[in-house]
Amino acid sequence: MVVAKKYILKKQFSGFPKATDVQIVEEEIRPLNDGEFLAEAVYLSVDPYMRLFEQPIGQVLMGSQVAKIIESKLEGYPVGKYVVGHFGWRTHTISKELNIPNQILPNFANMPLSLALGALGLTGNTAYFGILEICKPQKGETVVISLAGGAVGSHAGQIAKILGCKVIGILGDDEKGKYITEELGFDHFINYKKSNLKEELKKLAPNGIDCYFDNVGGQMSNTVVSLMNRLGRSAVGGFISLYNTATSDAQRVPVLPLEDCIVLKQLRIEGFVIQTWYSRWNEAIEQNLKWIQEGKLKYRETIVEGFENVMDAFLDMLKGKTIGKTIVKI
Ligand SMILES: NC(=O)c1ccc[n+]([C@@H]2O[C@H](COP(=O)([O-])OP(=O)(O)OC[C@H]3O[C@@H](n4cnc5c(N)ncnc54)[C@H](OP(=O)(O)O)[C@@H]3O)[C@@H](O)[C@H]2O)c1
Incomplete structure (x- = not known):
């Protein structure tokens, strides 16, 4: 039995968010149905929009992640592939087929997978x-x-x-x-x-x-x-x-x-x-990748380690303490 960890919103953000507004809880993952896969988070993104949009109390905080498929009953989503998905702040997620901007990771030609949440995302x-x-x-x-x-x-x-x-x-x-x-x-x-x-x-x-x-x-x-x-x-x-x-x-x-x-x-x-630009999503990723490969475009990531540090990473990003794209490695 897989047990997921997830952040739920305990108290609506008011003014600058506080660490005590969220709480980590556990959830037992049920068996997969046909047409589903189970993915384990590898990188989580923290972004300003998580402060902008009001989120329901008791629900998992919103956010995208790069995750590895660890079990699958969905054709085209084999175990071992990586996906980018708007799964929220959680370690394990059951998902059905993905739609742009969520997808099986495009070929990044040996670039770090975390770029799917930043420069190539x-x-x-x-x-x-x-x-x-x-x-x-x-x-x-x-x-x-x-x-x-x-x-x-x-x-x-x-x-x-x-x-x-x-x-x-x-x-x-x-x-x-x-x-x-x-x-x-x-x-x-x-x-x-x-x-x-x-x-x-x-x-x-x-x-x-x-x-x-x-x-x-x-x-x-x-x-x-x-x-x-x-x-x-x-x-x-x-x-x-x-x-x-x-x-x-x-x-x-x-x-x-x-x-x-x-x-x-x-x-x-x-x-x-x-x-508005989802219909041209991969065009931008391909061009940005090309510019990176040509040395015309650089990126920096602030990578924070550990699921228990997602909220701190989010607060640090809002405070301006991080540089470039802020990512949490799970
Ligand atoms: N329209 C869209 O679809 C879309 C999509 C993605 C992101 N966005 C927007 O794009 C912006 C950048 O997002 P990001 O992910 O790249 O975040 P980011 O720039 O990596 O991080 C946020 C930065 O904002 C600065 N900041 C915080 N409070 C500020 C304030 N009161 N005044 C001036 N600067 C402040 C801080 O840097 P300093 O050290 O410089 O203060 C902080 O590091 C956000 O406004 C986000 O909502 C829009």
Whole structure:
């Protein structure tokens, strides 16, 4: 008999999440029915959306994992294969046939399997479609990326560099800033915790900003948008600065300085969710893999060990203590 461990939500997150909001419980795994397989988690992903979406009390916390099939009664899903699945924070899962973005892992040509949760999965694909399909930067344009030391931002900025743009990353830590400029090729970084963002942007982007990959929202985005050029494009993929505040929080800042910027400069500000691009999911994975193999795209993972540390990894990622994609190795 296999006994799974899983995290359930004990108390709704309120403000910044607390370790005591979740609890690890055990569950006996029942025998498989025809058309099912049993997978054992190898890597779990922790992502900001787990804070954004309200989850039901008593249920397993949401999340994707790379898992190994250890028993199967489903044709095409043999024992020993690896899958990526939205199974939640749990060690063992019974599943039926998978649909994109869940699937048997594509061929990564000896790359680490954990990349299926990052550069060759959700975050890499978010960067790919956000930059290429919404920002559509042209060679020589100036692109600003928020959360630039994290999984999506560090990846998006490198794609903009591949396209020949000047890229400025905004982040909250000098070490991350060194990483994105010295190792990833960003032109500049701004530490939002230390700098006057508006003044720094004016200095580093004297000709204005053409594209903005916005993952932060709030005051920071208000500042960036106010410096955008005529016909600028902003891809709004997230608003992490507001995830831990109640909707009614008086501190919420209107992101869009409407009259003078959006209308007169004819800006295009477009929100997007990655679900829209599921029909092209593996196209992005193949292109990102090719760029990695060609040495044009780099990635970094912060890998935390142990199922009992998933919640700590999640909190550290939200606090900005991790760099690149945050993953837990089970
Ligand atoms: N639209 C979609 O379909 C989609 C899909 C995936 C992800 N996303 C969004 O993309 C964004 C990035 O996700 P990710 O997985 O790559 O996370 P990540 O950037 O790896 O990690 C989150 C980072 O956000 C920064 N941060 C936290 N609170 C902040 C605040 N109040 N102000 C400014 N920065 C803050 C921290 O870095 P610092 O050290 O820099 O503060 C932290 O490391 C999130 O907004 C997420 O919701 C959207």
